[in-house]
Amino acid sequence: MATTPTSTPAPPPSPKTNRIGLQVLDYRGGKTTLCAGCGHNAISERIIDAFYDMGIQPERVMKLSGIGCSSKSPAYFMSRSHSFNSVHGRMPSVATGATLANRSMMGLSVSGDGDSVSIGAGQFVHLMRRNLPLIYIIEDNGVYGLTKGQFSATADVGSTLKTGVINDLPPIDICALAIELGATFVGRSFSGDKRQLHNMIKAAISHKGTVMLDVISPCVTFNDHEGSTKSYKYMKDHEEAIHEVGFVPHFENIDVDYDPGTTTDVRMHDGSHLRLRKLNTDWNPKNRIAAMTALHESNERGEVLTGVLYINTEKPNFVDLLNMTEEPLATLPEKTVRPPKEVLDKVMASLM
Amino acid sequence: MATSDVAVQSAGSRSDQKKVVNDFSIQVATVNGSGSQSANNVLLRSIFRMGIPVSGKNLFPSNIAGLPTWYTIRASKHGYVARKKEIDFLIAMNPETAKEDVTSLSPGAAVVYDEPLNLQSLRSDLTFYPVPYDKIVATVCPDAKLRKLVKNMIYVGVVAQLLNIDMARVEKEVEKQFAKKERAKQLNLAAIHAGYDYAKASLTKADPFSVEESNQTTGKIIIDGNAAAALGAMFAGVTVVTWYPITPSSSVVEQLIEYLKRYRVTPDGKATFAVVQAEDELAAIGMVLGAGWAGARSMTATSGPGISLMAEFIGLGYYAELPGVIFDIQRVGPSTGLPTRTSQGDILFCATLSHGDTKHVLLLPSSVSECFSMAIEAFDLAEKLQTPVFVLSDLDLGMNNWMSDPFAYPDKPIDRGKVLSKQDLERLGGFARYKDVDGDAIPYRTLPGTDHPAAAYFTRGTGHNEKAQYSERGDDYQNNMERLDRKFETARTLVPKPEIVANGTSKIGVIAYGTTDFAMKESRDQLTNEFDLKTDYLRLRAYPFTREVHEFVAQHERIYVVEQNRDGQMLSLLKLDLAADQVTKLRSVRHYNGLPIDARSVTDDIVSQEGK
Ligand SMILES: Cc1ncc(C[n+]2csc(CCOP(=O)(O)OP(=O)(O)O)c2C)c(N)n1
Ligand code: SF4
Ligand SMILES: [Mg+2]
Numbered sequence: 001m002a003t004t005p006t007s008t009p010a011p012p013p014s015p016k017t018n019r020i021g022l023q024v025l026d027y028r029g030g031k032t033t034l035c036a037g038c039g040h041n042a043i044s045e046r047i048i049d050a051f052y053d054m055g056i057q058p059e060r061v062m063k064l065s066g067i068g069c070s071s072k073s074p075a076y077f078m079s080r081s082h083s084f085n086s087v088h089g090r091m092p093s094v095a096t097g098a099t100l101a102n103r104s105m106m107g108l109s110v111s112g113d114g115d116s117v118s119i120g121a122g123q124f125v126h127l128m129r130r131n132l133p134l135i136y137i138i139e140d141n142g143v144y145g146l147t148k149g150q151f152s153a154t155a156d157v158g159s160t161l162k163t164g165v166i167n168d169l170p171p172i173d174i175c176a177l178a179i180e181l182g183a184t185f186v187g188r189s190f191s192g193d194k195r196q197l198h199n200m201i202k203a204a205i206s207h208k209g210t211v212m213l214d215v216i217s218p219c220v221t222f223n224d225h226e227g228s229t230k231s232y233k234y235m236k237d238h239e240e241a242i243h244e245v246g247f248v249p250h251f252e253n254i255d256v257d258y259d260p261g262t263t264t265d266v267r268m269h270d271g272s273h274l275r276l277r278k279l280n281t282d283w284n285p286k287n288r289i290a291a292m293t294a295l296h297e298s299n300e301r302g303e304v305l306t307g308v309l310y311i312n313t314e315k316p317n318f319v320d321l322l323n324m325t326e327e328p329l330a331t332l333p334e335k336t337v338r339p340p341k342e343v344l345d346k347v348m349a350s351l352m
Numbered sequence: 353m354a355t356s357d358v359a360v361q362s363a364g365s366r367s368d369q370k371k372v373v374n375d376f377s378i379q380v381a382t383v384n385g386s387g388s389q390s391a392n393n394v395l396l397r398s399i400f401r402m403g404i405p406v407s408g409k410n411l412f413p414s415n416i417a418g419l420p421t422w423y424t425i426r427a428s429k430h431g432y433v434a435r436k437k438e439i440d441f442l443i444a445m446n447p448e449t450a451k452e453d454v455t456s457l458s459p460g461a462a463v464v465y466d467e468p469l470n471l472q473s474l475r476s477d478l479t480f481y482p483v484p485y486d487k488i489v490a491t492v493c494p495d496a497k498l499r500k501l502v503k504n505m506i507y508v509g510v511v512a513q514l515l516n517i518d519m520a521r522v523e524k525e526v527e528k529q530f531a532k533k534e535r536a537k538q539l540n541l542a543a544i545h546a547g548y549d550y551a552k553a554s555l556t557k558a559d560p561f562s563v564e565e566s567n568q569t570t571g572k573i574i575i576d577g578n579a580a581a582a583l584g585a586m587f588a589g590v591t592v593v594t595w596y597p598i599t600p601s602s603s604v605v606e607q608l609i610e611y612l613k614r615y616r617v618t619p620d621g622k623a624t625f626a627v628v629q630a631e632d633e634l635a636a637i638g639m640v641l642g643a644g645w646a647g648a649r650s651m652t653a654t655s656g657p658g659i660s661l662m663a664e665f666i667g668l669g670y671y672a673e674l675p676g677v678i679f680d681i682q683r684v685g686p687s688t689g690l691p692t693r694t695s696q697g698d699i700l701f702c703a704t705l706s707h708g709d710t711k712h713v714l715l716l717p718s719s720v721s722e723c724f725s726m727a728i729e730a731f732d733l734a735e736k737l738q739t740p741v742f743v744l745s746d747l748d749l750g751m752n753n754w755m756s757d758p759f760a761y762p763d764k765p766i767d768r769g770k771v772l773s774k775q776d777l778e779r780l781g782g783f784a785r786y787k788d789v790d791g792d793a794i795p796y797r798t799l800p801g802t803d804h805p806a807a808a809y810f811t812r813g814t815g816h817n818e819k820a821q822y823s824e825r826g827d828d829y830q831n832n833m834e835r836l837d838r839k840f841e842t843a844r845t846l847v848p849k850p851e852i853v854a855n856g857t858s859k860i861g862v863i864a865y866g867t868t869d870f871a872m873k874e875s876r877d878q879l880t881n882e883f884d885l886k887t888d889y890l891r892l893r894a895y896p897f898t899r900e901v902h903e904f905v906a907q908h909e910r911i912y913v914v915e916q917n918r919d920g921q922m923l924s925l926l927k928l929d930l931a932a933d934q935v936t937k938l939r940s941v942r943h944y945n946g947l948p949i950d951a952r953s954v955t956d957d958i959v960s961q962e963g964k
Contacts, residue, residue, distance in 0.1 A: 026805075059805070059807060075822065082800035083809075084812075085814065086641075086813065087638075090634060090638045092635070093630065093635040093637075094645075095642060096642060097594070097645075097650060098642040098643060098645060100626040101591070101648035101650070105646070123634070323621075325622035329591035329592060329626060330643075330801075332589075337589030337649070338589045339587065345758075347583060347611075348573055348758035352758075
């Protein structure tokens, strides 16, 4: 048989895809309008990477936010997800309603320290208390970026504004608060800590309860100066990772070795594994009391502890407690939600 | 014949007056927390079972125990169910208010009172019936701790005897109320009989009031407006309910929870609903809008102070076009106001709630049956129009018991509005969230979870263009606001039309809404019968005003707008809508002392404005 040499042009390299066949591009959003260098932008990037890596269908995600530079950021990632930019400080209630309406969706919320801890403290604490299944990221810069740099309730005592004004009120430690109130996955990270944040968001995706991540996210325009405790430099000098955060997703081979003597392994709801490798301190992420004590102590030392501070994979979440049907309430058919005429007749008869 | 040593003092002139049958009011003056509710219910329902139209009103303080409370029952063969100003039959149980209660009666009224109060000395133009409650209760209730409660049933027996209420009916009501509490049932029955026997033996009937068997309530139900609204919400297919307790709205959700638990659970025991007691009304409305956005039929129930808190979110709901239903059971404001008194004081505020240019759909039920039917309509409208819809009830309607024909099962399927499915998107290729495709200014939406790459859009309260993209452009803003304005014009064609009673010749038109309607029915009869003033009548059922409202105003020389607030709030809304030459026709009748409006007050006001 004659062989005719054929010269087919080399196929273009197929773009890299994740386990559901999507490209990173499918997780991107609009072009950011935040300041260059703003920590919030870095967090958006980590969100994109984490959702891509985990192979989450963007259409299965609802993005929720309040008002602020941070709350704008959902416009800059995952355009294929429905998004709701609500009112200042009230995202938790909107997220709660949306989650109840469709329990099959994954809620991803982004807020700021002003949005969640100043104006929105009331709704924030109640969402934590309910352990609503939701990822709740606070992009924490210690100021109100969007209104040009006033102190927020997470600003440390003694820290200063660019204008020199000194903050003389104590900060609210969002992580201690969230642990105290009942959130079941509480972590702190830094927008500049790529690896840690990336793995923490991936673990968050695997959790079925409230995940509260306080991510220090410097505001380059209003709070990155000497005297700020939320600046890049301050974080570089004072960040104290409590462990190295590793993550093995459920769809990957689990037999990666780890040493139980130095590493805590947490099995997540979806079968993924969170691997926390000991650094300088002994940290049991399942011990609430110890976590809170350590947080208070580190605050006194002026250190910023980062890592998975607390996790509880057993506590029922709010949706479980409501004993709702599996099918989303939003799409229940008329025959399920409108009782038949006999029911009305029966009620009427009882009132005669 | 009275055979006891108890003196029955009567207004001599009254006993030979002609009898007043099935047309009087009873007032029970008592103390909050004294447990008179069951007794009053037995009285009301016994009269109802005798076929006589009745209405009951609870006038209670904002307190749990110890402050004065009044319960009035009106029996009316004419079917009038509004508050009647005059009390015909007083049951004076509260020593604190007894003197004032007696002093304010009109001549000819009757008073049943606790003997030691010695009220008979106060007036000579009333009929007094002393009852030695303590003595009687001691004979039927050995347990001293229960006597306070049982005492109330004694007056039921006394009144039944004096007014000729059928005791068999009374007994049946007691049995129904205490169905599961045998001991309480026996105790209460004994007290009623003791009261009855005492009255029979020791009191001489000297007032003209009595009841006679009739057939005017056959087939009717008794229910409060809040329960009716709750039922409506359930049959509307509500799935997410959020609330923060506040009088007088709490019982909407409390009763809804009971209904949902009974009738909206799947065979495997799962709830087809979620009810959340929120941390405040801000959260309650936030949850409603979040749920509505994600596709649930969502609602909250509140009253004035809650509405104030919801203002910012309602603006978001309007601008981002999110469905949701808000039941406002109005009470007296401003501020905490008179929390347990009724008003129509939130009309104007709700119509334009929130900053910026906003307008909202209001439904105005004026009966328990409309609380039911409008609840259902509200959910359809909210989803059809993609906007928050208010149902404005009030304390009088919501918390009191009313007679009604049984409610009709909804005759239309649930209408979920313009929602695009995955298949629609495959066909269309995409969509623009805020584009007016059909010319009715109502855009299409998608729900989170729709499995199509073009399904998602960005919902925001900031400026946006047709594609839901962020925009600060003046033309985008203006186009969008104009479309929202046109959408409100569409709403005008979809909301319930007013109910009009016109004879075609009257020069005078009356406009009222909500619970004012009860008084209007009676007042218009008074105007015709006593003053020869023939009026046409339009009962508003919704805002925005439909075409019929404009026509009605145009057809009359003078229009009286009757309502229960100080500032003539509905009148103000009408002024915004009507042409300048029509506005001058409007006159205002207002009632705002916290009590439900009564016919006589309306009649007197209109008569005086008519210069009669
Ligand atoms: C009711 C209300 N009050 C005030 C504002 C003004 N405002 C907008 S954003 C903001 C603060 C945002 O701070 P933060 O949540 O920390 O976000 P950042 O901009 O720092 O990311 C304020 C006060 C508003 N939008 N709404
Ligand atoms: S002002 Fe601050 S928070 Fe806002 S975008 Fe700029 S850097 Fe970020
Ligand atoms: Mg901030």
